[in-house]
Amino acid sequence: MLIPVLAQLGADDASQSAAVAAASTVPMLVIVAIMVLMIAAMWKVFERAGEHGWAVLVPIYNVYVLCKVAGISTWWALAAFIPLVNIIFMFVSSVGVAERFGKGAAYGIGLALLPFIFWPMLAWGDAEPVARTA
DSSP: OHHHHHHHHHHHHHHHHHHHHHHHHHHHHHHHHHHHHHHHHHHHHHHHTTSOGGGGGSTTHHHHHHHHHHTOOTHHHHHTTSTTHHHHHHHHHHHHHHHHTTOOHHHHHHHHHOHHHHHHHHHHSSOOOOOOOO
16 A cells, blocks of 8 residues: 555656756756857947957956947956946946947946847847947
8 A cells, every 4th residue: 555655656756857857948948048149149249349259258358358349448347347346337338338339328228237138139230330539
């Protein structure tokens, strides 16, 4: 009488494990898809701004190149790694990138808050980089 109950418990555990694995796969695939989209969009924006697109893939260097694209001091690349200052950096660099492509500050706020929407729009949209004045 105890053996069928134990067998049933084992089957329930296996089905629960399969359900948990399936439920965690979908969000992981969505996250990977968003990551690929962001890498491709930033790669395209960097290239359109005259920088190397592959710089997106290199940690720390990509922050330096982002500063160059945004037209802000490269000292911000160091400040980007200081807690709380990095939040300011995110908005300053996003507004700089938006202005570099002829967009306004509101578009820059969109780049900072909804990057998975605004970076692809900037990458594959019709906005052209504006030449920087010295």
